[in-house]
Amino acid sequence: MTTLFYDGSFEGLLTAIYEIYDRKLGLVKLQKGEFYDSAMFEDTLKVITSDSYAARVLKGLRTKLSPNAVQRLYIAHMAEIANEENNLLGYIRYVFDSTQNIEDDYGNRFVMRVSEIVRMVRREKHRMEAFVRFQKLKDETYYATVEPDFNVLPLLIRHFRNRYTDQKWIIYDLKRNYGIYYDKHDTQFITLDFATVSKPDELISAYTEEESIYQHLWKNYFHSVNIPARKNTKLHVRHIPKRYWKHLTEKI
Incomplete structure (x- = not known):
């Protein structure tokens, strides 16, 4: 298990995805916040946000997803719900590891969770527009x-x-x-x-x-x-x- 620490930004999330595939990491988890030393048997990696790495991952997502789905992923990230980054990670890895478009595959738990988060965020957006x-x-x-x-x-x-x-x-x-x-x-x-x-x-x-x-x-x-x-x-x-x-x- 490798724990990746990132800064919480969308670019940081995409950079973490780049690092996972570039380093061929298998079992991983994301953690938002400051980097700290791990336990004896746990590997850690501090993700340094890179606009160029993030742009490459975003370009890859745009070849696998519709523009609306990419926007939904960004909206889900904007929710800033604690401990949800690993669901976003799971969603993105599912996108890249699949040979076909997965955005409507609600049988997958990551796709379903992203959909739920987007629905909550959009409801809050509409409330703000009214209130x-x-x-x-x-x-x-x-x-x-x-x-x-x-x-x-x-x-x-x-x-x-x-x-x-x-x-x-x-x-x-x-x-x-x-x-x-x-x-x-x-x-x-x-x-x-x-x-x-x-x-x-x-x-x-x-x-x-x-x-x-x-x-x-x-x-x-x-x-x-x-x-x-x-x-x-x-x-x-x-x-x-x-x-x-x-x-x-x-x-x-």
């Missing part, structure tokens, strides 16, 4: 905070660029401490010092004066359309889990 609430800052930038279960921020770029083309905006992931910034032309990944403050009231000095008015109107709208006789808390929580409420203006 993001922007607040206007004094520099005319619209700012929103989120704390998704999975690392879906890169998957939100196309949706919000298409929807808010003529506005500058930031969507910040407080859990992972990074965000995406759109300047009306391009998007980039950023980090912000003040983004660790999750309560809007503590950032009130950064918002425009009319922002509180808009928030008040938004809350009143939701209150006015609410019909107490039709209240179904169980159904409501199913569609909008409580963990998202602190970032929804109408719930604050």
Whole structure:
């Protein structure tokens, strides 16, 4: 058994695959994080992420899988679920070791697991698209905070660029401490010092004066359309889990 330590990036994962085939390793397992010395009878390998090695593996995957399947593999990696890297490893090795396309072979446990992860990540992506609430800052930038279960921020770029083309905006992931910034032309990944403050009231000095008015109107709208006789808390929580409420203006 050889344990390969990698940095957790998608490129690092693909580099690990390259090392496995280049070194002709048989029984292996991946571990995300810092390298440490193994037990007496266990071999270890520190994977140094290589863009060129990763590109070669990605090219190989594209010859064996459809573009949609390659994207699904990337999405599954973006989930960042603990201890799932070996399922992704198993999936990729199954791809390369098979003589035919395997992406619809749901009888294989690795294919099935990747499909399950992708479904969870896409569900979280759709929730973020619905639950993001922007607040206007004094520099005319619209700012929103989120704390998704999975690392879906890169998957939100196309949706919000298409929807808010003529506005500058930031969507910040407080859990992972990074965000995406759109300047009306391009998007980039950023980090912000003040983004660790999750309560809007503590950032009130950064918002425009009319922002509180808009928030008040938004809350009143939701209150006015609410019909107490039709209240179904169980159904409501199913569609909008409580963990998202602190970032929804109408719930604050």
